[in-house]
Amino acid sequence: MKKLTIGVITYNNSVEQLTQLSKSLRLAAEHLTVPNRLVELLVIDNGAESHWPEPVCNMAKLPSQGNIGFSKGMNCLMDAAFRDSTCDAFLCLNPDGALHRMALQAMIETFERESQALLEARQFPEEHPKPYDETTFDTPWASGACLLIPRVIWQRLGGFDSNLFMYLEDVDLSWRARSAGFSVKVVPSALFGHAVLGRKPNxxxxxxxxxxxxxxxxxxxxxxxxxxxxxxxxxxxxxxxxxxxxxxxxxxxxxxxxxxxxxxxxxxxxxxxxxxx
Amino acid sequence: MLTGLAVPSTDNHTLSVVIRFHDPNRLALLEEAIFSLALQFWRDIELVVVIQNGTAAIEAQIAELIEKQPWLGQPMYQVLSLQFSPGFDGRSKLLNHGVQHAKGRYLAFLDDDDYVYQHGYCVLIESLSGNQQVLAAGKCRVSRSRKSNGYWHIYQKNSPFEWGRNLADLLFDNFIPIHSYVIDRTRIAPEDLWFDEQLNLLEDYDFLLRLTAKYRFDFSNLDNPVCEYRYHETNSLQPDLDLNPASTPKIRQARELIDARKNSLTISLSVLDLLLLRTELQVAVPAPIVEPSVDKKLLIDLLTKQNRSLNKVVDKIYDFAHQHTGLISILVFCTRSVRKFLAAFR
Incomplete structure (x- = not known):
């Protein structure tokens, strides 16, 4: 039995956001037909304690260390996830989105074919405009909003650069992965609902x-x-x-x-x- | 005209989204449209899916697709079918059937292969709550995609409808795709909410022309993208092609019916006033020409009741702009026309 650990960092997210995310995780896990695959959710709160409305994917929480940023938070989650030798992949997931019901299936199926690649779900409805190859699905870099990191890449690269508090740690990881000979790919059939338009300037x-x-x-x-x-x-x-x-x-x-x-x-x-x- | 429509209460905050569905082979596209609705920040949504020649099996499949989306609460929906003779395109009838069954105060339409951005309906409804307009429109982007290795690959996005900015532009041609607006039904007479079933093309423009002749629209969100029109090889119509009247006999025929509608419609004086003297023409006419009351009187005199058909109004607008502003308005008008022409061949 292999395990995919989904890592989520919360930062004062609304109950609505966490409700929708957990509902989408439950639906995506229910539609998983890949054999011998467990999915678990691992959470760390960078802000106030998060309140999840329903138990989903055997959720566990790491103790909060305060606002340590995205890279350090995700690295903590990855360290904890990969301590379990059955965990062969880690999915970074933003708390302010929702997976399509078939997204986990698509991500894991692709991972089992492409175990040497960072895999990015397609953000929906507004996908990132960066290009990807229509045949190989190779892309210059992958967004960390919904990003699968295989154990082999984590072992080689050690996660995100913790000098980056937030933003562009995904670009850096992608470039380091490509530098080390790994691929970076988009999984077009894996949709991650994520609002990127209409945001107020911040x-x-x-x-x-x-x-x-x-x-x-x-x-x-x-x-x-x-x-x-x-x-x-x-x-x-x-x-x-x-x-x-x-x-x-x-x-x-x-x-x-x-x-x-x-x-x-x-x-x-x-x-x-x-x-x- | 549809019979039996009631005006919803203002306590009702439900948005009914009418989705017409023609082709069982497009269930995957429909699911993406529905997924976009489940993600909406405006949570009080009722789906009214109307299927052309639907069967119990297709209805059940669509109901299952709706149930399997990450709605925050229990989804509200109706899945309805209408039967037609083989080959008949019932797009207007499907819309009317959806309108008749919709329970929400707010009304929107969505084609089965398009989608709405998460903030889209929230922005439009909040805009309507701050004014007395009947319809709020946002910006519609167009994505172009091709099937590649089993997936739709988007290779371009642009905004071919952004030439339209106001009421005068809408009278000239349609720049508001059917899924880029929300209607507040408490501000509109039930007898005005119908699509002409003679039209199987440009029925949405005909609907807007009839509404805009009578009611005021909110155009303040035209710079805010709220939805996406997906152009791909299974579309019945290219988003730019319908600007070209000579494209196909079907489009030519629809254009003729639209032209007949423009000639037969009478525009209300309140809309006329707005059209000529307020924000709408400020794009084309410098403010000093628009603002003085003497010009207002001149224009009202110009547009006597017998001259208030839509086509004549559009002519008058540009005649007036021409007389008063010379080159400036001509340039604005020509620039728009050239942009529309170029967009048709982009």
Whole structure:
């Protein structure tokens, strides 16, 4: 028997969001026909204690460590999940969405064929515009909103870069996976309902995105993007001047392990040539 | 005209979404449309699925699809069938049947292969709650996809309907696809809620023309994408093609019926006033020309009752704009026409 552990980090999510997510998880688990496969849910609260309306997928919780960010939170969940030797895959899942009833089936079926690949569900109704190959389903990077990470990739790469508090840790992981010879693929038949349009502008998000972009550029040695991110951090009023921006923390990844050729900084935060803008 | 329609109470906050379903081979597409409804931030939703030549088995399949979505509560739905002769396209009849059975105060329509973004209905209903308009419209994007390795691969998204901004544009041509608006039924006479069953194409535009001649619409959300029109190889109509009257005999015939409707409809004075003197023409006419009362009087005089057919009104609008603003309005008008022309061949 093999196990897929679904990891969810909550951050003050509404009861409605968690109700819909858990209902979708129950439906997706009920539609799973892959033999010898267990699914469990592992949760950590980065904000207030989360209240889940119904028991779903043998849910367990790790003790909260406060707001440790997305990367560290997911790394905690992955460390705990992969301690169980029967767990061969981990699914990062955002709490503010809902799986389609056939999504887990599609993700696991694909994983059993493509065990050396990061696998991304297709966000719905608005999927990410980054491209993917129509035959191989290869994509330059995978979003962490609904992302399957095989044990073999976790063992090799050790999860997300914990220097990234939130945002772009998925781009970094994808580029590191490709640098190490793994694939990154979209699973078009796995839908993850996730609202990405109609959001109100949020300055905190904009700031975190720029800070993460700056770190990513430094790590992947793109001075032009780093310079652009720093100018934006100042021009958007997050810092008075470039001198006031905190120094970039050094990455623990060996530069020799990174294939700088996979990094695409030419299309701003698309990190690829988008199919539409 | 549909008989037996009642005006819902204002305490009713249910949104009835009428979905017409023509082809049992499109159940997978229908499920995505329904999934998009289950994800809506507006939670009080009733689905009214009307099937062309449905059977008990198809009805049961659709009911099962609805039940298997992650609704927050128990889903409210009706699955209905209408029988037609083979080859008959009953799209208007399906809509009318859905309207007759809908219980919600708010009404929306969704084709079986399209979908609505999560915030879509919430934005439109909240907009209606802040005004007295009968219909609120949002932006509709178009995605183009091809079947590739068994999956629909979206290769492009754009917004070919964004040329339309206001009432004057709507009288010129339709830029509001059927799933991009919500109607508040408490503000509309039941006898006005019907689709012309003679029309099996552009029936949605005919419906909007009749409503817009009588009621005011809320166009304030046209920059906010609320839904997606999916163009793929099984669509009956390309979203841009219907702008071209010469495309097919079927489209030509529908265009002729629309033109007849424009000539026979009388526009209400309150709508006329809005059309000519308020926000609608400010795009084309500089504010000083629009605002002074002398111009208002001039326009009301110009548009005497016998001249109030829709086609004549559209002509008058552009005549007026031409006389008063010269090149500016002509440029705006021409730019729109060129954009529409180019969109048809994009």
């Amino acid at each position: 300055r905190d998000i904009a700031k975190f995105l720029l800070l993460s972009g700056r770190y990513l550029a430094r790590k992947w040695q793109n001075e032009e993007f780093q310079d652009w991110a720093e100018r934006e951090l100042v021009s958007q009023g997050f810092f008075a001047s470039r001198k006031d921006i905190p120094a970039v923390v050094s990455s623990s990844d060996e530069p020799s392990a990174l294939d700088f050729g996979v990094a695409d900084f030419d299309n701003l935060f698309y990190f690829s040539i988008p199919r539409w803008t």
